[in-house]
Amino acid sequence: MVLKPGLEGVPVTQSSICDIDGIKGELRYRGYPIAELASKSSFLETAYLLIWGNLPSSQELRDFENAVQMHRRLSFRVRDMMKCFPATGHPMDALQSSAASLGLFYSRRAIDNPEYIYDAVVRLIAKIPTMVAAFQLIRKGQDPIQPRDDLPYSANFLYMLTEREPDPLAARVLDRCLILHAEHSLNASTFSARVTASTLTDPYAVIASAVGTLAGPLHGGANEDVIAMLETIGTPDKANNYLNNAIAQKSKIMGFGHREYKVKDPRASLLQEFAEDLFARFGKDEMYEVAKAVEQNAGPLLGPRGIYPNVDFYSGLVYRKLGIPRDLFTPIFAISRVAGWLAHWREQLSANRIFRPTQIYTGEKNRTWKALEERANN
Numbered sequence: 001m002v003l004k005p006g007l008e009g010v011p012v013t014q015s016s017i018c019d020i021d022g023i024k025g026e027l028r029y030r031g032y033p034i035a036e037l038a039s040k041s042s043f044l045e046t047a048y049l050l051i052w053g054n055l056p057s058s059q060e061l062r063d064f065e066n067a068v069q070m071h072r073r074l075s076f077r078v079r080d081m082m083k084c085f086p087a088t089g090h091p092m093d094a095l096q097s098s099a100a101s102l103g104l105f106y107s108r109r110a111i112d113n114p115e116y117i118y119d120a121v122v123r124l125i126a127k128i129p130t131m132v133a134a135f136q137l138i139r140k141g142q143d144p145i146q147p148r149d150d151l152p153y154s155a156n157f158l159y160m161l162t163e164r165e166p167d168p169l170a171a172r173v174l175d176r177c178l179i180l181h182a183e184h185s186l187n188a189s190t191f192s193a194r195v196t197a198s199t200l201t202d203p204y205a206v207i208a209s210a211v212g213t214l215a216g217p218l219h220g221g222a223n224e225d226v227i228a229m230l231e232t233i234g235t236p237d238k239a240n241n242y243l244n245n246a247i248a249q250k251s252k253i254m255g256f257g258h259r260e261y262k263v264k265d266p267r268a269s270l271l272q273e274f275a276e277d278l279f280a281r282f283g284k285d286e287m288y289e290v291a292k293a294v295e296q297n298a299g300p301l302l303g304p305r306g307i308y309p310n311v312d313f314y315s316g317l318v319y320r321k322l323g324i325p326r327d328l329f330t331p332i333f334a335i336s337r338v339a340g341w342l343a344h345w346r347e348q349l350s351a352n353r354i355f356r357p358t359q360i361y362t363g364e365k366n367r368t369w370k371a372l373e374e375r376a377n378n
C-alpha cells in the first residue's frame, strides 16, 4: 500500500460539478467559465446551476428566488439559542452550531424525496446568511433584524448585517464574490461534506461538518490571516524583507499557494478587479498597495515553485471595503460555498457508497496488559 498524505492526486469520486485546470488557471462550474458567471449571473442563479446542473428558465429562477426569500427568517427558537452563544466566540463556530441546529427543527430525514431535498436546499441557502448577520448583531448586544423582502439576496444580507440599505455597487460586488466562492471541487470542506453525506445523515449535519472544516487557517480561514499579515508588513517597501524572512523561517505566506493551481488563481485576479472597482468608488484601502507589493516581490521568490496568490489573497480587501468585520470573512465564504456543498450532497446521494478508506497501521502489536501497580512511573 502506498500512503498519499493529504490524498494528493488520489481520485475518490467522479463529479460533473466543477472543473479546474490548475496549469492554465481556468475554473468552470458545470462547463461555464467563472469570469462569465461572475459578470453575467447572480449568486442564486449560479447556486441553482451548481445544485440542479443546468441554468434555470426564468420561471424556475423566479420560483427559486421566491422560495429562498420566503425562508430567510429564523425561528425565534434559533434566535434565542444564538443569544446564549458567548459574544466572544468566533462567528464560524456560531454558524456551525446554528446550522447543525436546523436538523433539530426540520428533522424528517427523507433524503430520497425530491420535495424534501428541494426544501432543505432552499432552507440552507436562505437561512445561513440570516444566521451570520444575526450573530453579528447579537454579539453587539442588539436584537437581529428581520430580512427585507424587497431586497435581493446579497443586498438583503448587507442590510441585515449593517442595518443600512447598501449601495447598489456594494451589493453587486458582494453577489459576484459569492459566485466566485460558490464551488471548488474536492477541497477539504467539500470532501468533509461528501464523507458526511455518504452516511445518509441529514443535510444540516452535512453543511455543519463542512462549515467546521472550512474554518481552519489552511482553508477558508486564510482570508482573515492575509489582512493581519498585510497590517504587520505595514508599508509596501517592507514587503520584500518580510517575504524573505518568512520564507527563510519556512513560514507560509497567507493567501498564497494552492494544491490545484500552479499559476495565479483566476478568482484572485477577479477579486483584485472587484477591489479596484470599490476603491474607485469609495476610496482606496492603504493595504492594497502593500498587497500588490507582496504579490510583486513574491513572484521571483515563490513563482518558480508554482506558488501564487489564491482566492483568499484579495477577498479580505474587498470585504473590508464593504464594511465587513474581519472575523466575518470566512462566514461569508461559507454563505457562498453552501451552494457547492449542496451540489456535492446531491451528487453523492445519486451514486452513494459510504467513505471508509484504509490506513497503514504503525502502532504496537500484541502488548500484554499490566495491572496499575505493576506499570512503570507508578
Ligand code: CMC
Residues within 6 Å of the ligand: 006, 187, 217, 218, 219, 220, 221, 222, 250, 251, 252, 253, 254, 255, 256, 257, 258, 259, 305, 307, 310, 311, 312
Ligand atoms: N508560502 C510559502 N511556502 C508555501 C506556501 C505559502 N503560502 N504554500 C506552499 N508552500 C510551500 C511549502 O512550504 C512546501 O515547501 P517544501 O516542499 O519545501 O516543504 C511546498 O510549498 C508545498 O506546500 P504544501 O503545504 O505541502 O502544499 P499543499 O498542497 O499541501 O497545501 C495550501 C496547499 C493551500 C494549504 C498551502 O499552499 C498553504 O498553506 N497556503 C497558505 C494558506 C492559504 O492561503 N490557504 C488558502 C488556500 S485557497 C482557499 C481555500 O482552500 O480555502
